[in-house]
Amino acid sequence: MTANPYAAKPWLSLFPERQPHEISPEFNDMLSALRTAVATAGDQIAIRFSSSNLSYAELDAASDRLAGWAAAHGVSRGDRIVIILQNVPAFAIATIAAWKLGAIPVPGNPMYRAAEIARQLDDSRPTLLICHDSHADTVREAIAIAGDDCPLLTVPDDGRDDPSIAGSFAAAMAENAPAPPAITIASDELGLMLYTSGTTGAPKAAMLNHAALASNSEAMALWYGIDPQSRILGIAPLFHITGFVAHLTMAIVARASLILFGRFDPARAIETIRRERPTWTIGAVTAFNALASLPDISPADFASFHRVDSGGAPIAPALRQSIADRIGHKLYSAYGMTETASVTHSGPIGRDLPVDPESGALSVGIPYIGTEAMIVDDTGKPAPVGEAGEIWMRGPQVMVGYWNKPAETKAALHDGWMRSGDVGFMDAAGWFYLVDRKKDCIIASGFKVWPREVEDALHAHPAVREAAVVGAPDAYRGETVIAHVSLRAGSIADEAELIAHCRENLAAYKVPRIIRIAGELPKTATGKIQRNVLREAEIETARAADSEKAQAAG
Incomplete structure (x- = not known):
């Protein structure tokens, strides 16, 4: 019988010398992480947005006010709160308010049309919706299509607070409803329901519990060197798993500052970079390609970053080099899924990513802290080193399953392993490479x-x-x-x-x-x-x- 080459975890030899191999989580849920941040770093800036900042204490107080309003309007433990917002402070406030009620945040895509939103509302049956002013008519149409009946709060497109606007997010918080009693969150309670993008089929909502969010946020903070002095640039949308975990929840766990600037726009992004001097970010390669294409960009603009990461799609080595020539950083490719609470593979600090000499593919890194991975052939057995097969991952960050979809859950999960649907391979040193989606x-x-x-x-x-x-x-x-x-x-x-x-x-x-x-x-x-x-x-x-x-x- 052929030995399983992945059982020995050859990638561990590539870990930085002092990097732990397993995660010993400080937190079992995200609400505990938030409370610790408030108690130990209350005056630390949690969110930087335009010309206004929110400290962790202010973020806590704002989410208390929203949670009190939501509780008074019928939101309770286990309910779903749909948040259809760009990268504005209200997204973070609403998410934390949901946790304080034991409710489940369900981010939605602000680009979706009424029919697309309605399908998700029909599936999730929320008790509260939050969206931007410009999207409100579309969301109301979706509510009608889904036959739902729940409160809708609106947020100005520029994210500002204006309690004078009836039915607005700010007006709800201005009511100063009593904060709900403090609750304890169990590690296995759901902390997020997030619909997959649907690029390969009908959208499904991945259920991630608090333990998955907290443990992967801590693992990422350790891997990327994020601490209270870090300033994370929010390039990825918060309604996407990368933005939700690698920006929002990781910032909370690390007591770091999160810099937001609304929907991604290259000109707005570079203006924010020059003003705020961020230290780390992760986003789609298309975002960095857009930044590198700006006529007045230079490596000096990115001098404050200690590292720049990219996920969502493989990076062509030639494109990586052309972007590096413009911004002064070689992008570190990362790999993960909605179903694994974002990143499972990434390049270790201090090592450049190799390029496979045969295929010319840039490595997506190695399984990082607390994560197992293997390549499985069409018979369900571990593939030999260097041979392509489906990428499977296992670790504390893997989802519970898909909401209301037991058959799809059974197909995706096998003995704790998440079947990715992606084709890749591992070389002899333990570096992983992504070939493509099976369906592509x-x-x-x-x-x-x-x-x-x-x-x-x-x-x-x-x-x-x-x-x-x-x-x-x-x-x-x-x-x-x-x-x-x-x-x-x-x-x-x-x-x-x-x-x-x-x-x-x-x-x-x-x-x-x-x-x-x-x-x-x-x-x-x-x-x-x-x-x-x-x-x-x-x-x-x-x-x-x-x-x-x-x-x-x-």
Whole structure:
């Protein structure tokens, strides 16, 4: 019988010398972490936003007022509070208020339309909703579609407090309702329900308990060197798992300051960086690509950062270098999922990420503190070192399951292991590499083509800013490889040139037969390029072409 190469955890030899291998959590729930921050660092700035700041004591008091109002309006333990906000202080206040009632925060995407929100409301059945003024009509429409009936509080788009606005978040807190009695939260109580982005299917709400949030927040703080002197830049949306944990809950656990500036915008982000001088952040590579494309950017702007991390999608080595040339930092790739409370793999401090010599993929790091990982083949057995298979992870940060979806929960969890649906491999030293989503694999003329490998080749062309590769139906080949790209400002390249570039760097069956050049590629609100949208468009184009052929033949 072949030995399991992952049982020995070869990645532990890559840990920094004094880094613990396992997490001994200080907190079993996030409410205890908040209370400790208030007791030991009450005057420390918790949130920096525009020209106003909130200390931990002020954040505590504000969340008390909201919790009191919510309790008076029927919110109780186990209820869901839907929070559809950008990165503004009200998001943090609402989240903590939910915890103080034993309720469950359910972040929502402010980019969603009424039908999308309604599906989530129908599933979660909240007792309170909070959204921005500009989104209120859409949310009210969603409430009507879902047949729900619960209070709605609104927050100005710029995040300011204005208690004179009837029905507003600020007006509710201004009522000064008595704070609810202090409660004790059990570690296994739910601290977050977060719907997956739905880029690979119908959205599902991952249930994360307080222990998962607290333990992973502590592990991340240790791994990234976050402490009370740290200033975390909130690039990732708080309604996304990276923003919720790697920004909000990690800041609370570490008693650090969280810098918010609303919805991501490159100009607003660089203005905030220059004013606040943050020390660490994590966000989608598209955000850093946008920052690096600003005409007046320089490494001096990022001199205050001790490290810059990126998650959500693999980083092409060529793109990583081009961004580093502009901002003075090589992005550290990280890997994780909504279902694992954000990060499970990341590069250790003091080591650069290797590039696999055969595939050209940049490593996503190693399983970090308290996390196990392995690569599993199609038979369900551990794959040999260097061979690709599905990435499985296990640790205290793994979700309880999917809300109201027992079948999907059973399919995703196996003996405590989270089945990621992502394809990757581990090298002999213990570094992990992400190949692609299983569902994104293209079968062209019987050969497997992984989009990431083709995208990496395209990123190596100096004119290419973004690239996404999908498969489209092809009667002869089964599927045809099609690339969508956007170009850097001032750069010129046509389809023939880009195809020729790919021929020089890829096997013939991997070379895109069609390359479409666009100004921008479709993205989720968290900055991920939406391959599914592009794939659906290509399928529709193929159907239309088939229909025209059939009509011509008839």
